[in-house]
Amino acid sequence: MGVDFNKEDHVAYITLNRPDTMNSLDPESVARLAEIWAEVVNDDDIRVSVLTGAGEKSFCTGTDMKKTPPPEECMASIWLREGQPIVPHMKMWKPLICAVNGYAVGGGMEMALACDLRIASSNAKFGLTEVKVASLAGLNGTQCMPRAIPQAVAMKMLLTGEMIDAKEAHRVGLISDVVEPGELMDFAKKLALKIAGNAPLSVKAAKQAAVMGLEMPLEHGIAFSHLLWGVLRDTEDRKEGFTAFAEKRAPQWKGR
Numbered sequence: 001m002g003v004d005f006n007k008e009d010h011v012a013y014i015t016l017n018r019p020d021t022m023n024s025l026d027p028e029s030v031a032r033l034a035e036i037w038a039e040v041v042n043d044d045d046i047r048v049s050v051l052t053g054a055g056e057k058s059f060c061t062g063t064d065m066k067k068t069p070p071p072e073e074c075m076a077s078i079w080l081r082e083g084q085p086i087v088p089h090m091k092m093w094k095p096l097i098c099a100v101n102g103y104a105v106g107g108g109m110e111m112a113l114a115c116d117l118r119i120a121s122s123n124a125k126f127g128l129t130e131v132k133v134a135s136l137a138g139l140n141g142t143q144c145m146p147r148a149i150p151q152a153v154a155m156k157m158l159l160t161g162e163m164i165d166a167k168e169a170h171r172v173g174l175i176s177d178v179v180e181p182g183e184l185m186d187f188a189k190k191l192a193l194k195i196a197g198n199a200p201l202s203v204k205a206a207k208q209a210a211v212m213g214l215e216m217p218l219e220h221g222i223a224f225s226h227l228l229w230g231v232l233r234d235t236e237d238r239k240e241g242f243t244a245f246a247e248k249r250a251p252q253w254k255g256r
């Protein structure tokens with residue numbers, strides 16, 4: 001099986017599992033990932049997801065270049081279809097954590113960029129290497145990388161295809177934390193459980209405000225976030241959050 005999927009305590013764990021090919025994405029894995037993202041969106045029990053790869057060498061090296069089939073459809077029908085099959089970019093309000101356990105290259109780097117939090121093991125390496133194989137970082141990498149890190153570093157990576165290591169990725173702000181390889185999943189789990197312990201609608205609203213607000217002028221972003229605050233104001237969970245605080249007990253979230 002190319003992708004493992006399980007959930008525990010409101011956290012979905014998605015593991016790319018083809019370590020012999022550096023967890024690159026064959027067509028079966030791409031199809032399975034599309035099913036999994038749909039389940040993550042629709043399952044109310046899931047509040048946050050952790051995306052990682054099997055083993056300690058590679059998170060994902062992008063398209064499986066040895067198994068890429070010739071196209072079955074013309075580009076127009078693919079282009080005009082709603083959404084991207086691999087990356088749930090911009091339509092997923094539940095947080096995604098990418099635990100980068102080695103190489104994050106090509107489409108693998110782009111999946112990491114589509115996540116909200118990136119943490120990495122100290123042996124991780126990051127690169128948009130598509131220019132080296134006559135392709136393009138077409139899973140939003142050309143758009144997300146210059147928005148994620150300083151433009152000069154992003155352009156250097158995009159145009160040279162050179163990789164950076166975990167230390168440099170941390171320095172430029174591509175990842176929030178670096179840990180030893182054996183500690184990565186424990187760290188990811190702790191982070192996920194912290195998020196899953198917060199009010200689910202508030203977490204989704206915070207992501208929506210931040211992600212959509214980034215593309216708006218500040219004044220519009222402020223108005224949008226105020227509206228979202230108003231939307232949350234009348235939820236049962238907000239009453240519960242305030243009551244639980246006053247009663248000095250843990251809140252019980254209902255997601256409504």
Ligand SMILES: CC(C)(COP(=O)(O)OP(=O)(O)OC[C@H]1O[C@@H](n2cnc3c(N)ncnc32)[C@H](O)[C@@H]1OP(=O)(O)O)[C@@H](O)C(=O)NCCC(=O)NCCSC(=O)/C(=C/c1ccccc1)CC(=O)O
Pocket residue numbers: 020021022024025061062063064065066067103105106107108129130132133135136137138139
């Ligand atoms: C990451 C590496 C530098 C690691 O090198 P290392 O020497 O440590 O290991 P290797 O011996 O090279 O790898 C071990 C084993 O795995 C196979 N492998 C690794 N990556 C792939 C891959 N992407 N596809 C197929 N097979 C892979 C490797 O061949 C070895 O097998 P063996 O010989 O033992 O049988 C190094 O592995 C490396 O540079 N990998 C390639 C990284 C790369 O170029 N990625 C970009 C691919 S293109 C892409 O991702 C695209 C995404 C996309 C865009 C738009 C829409 C959809 C997708 C572009 C596209 O698809 O056109």
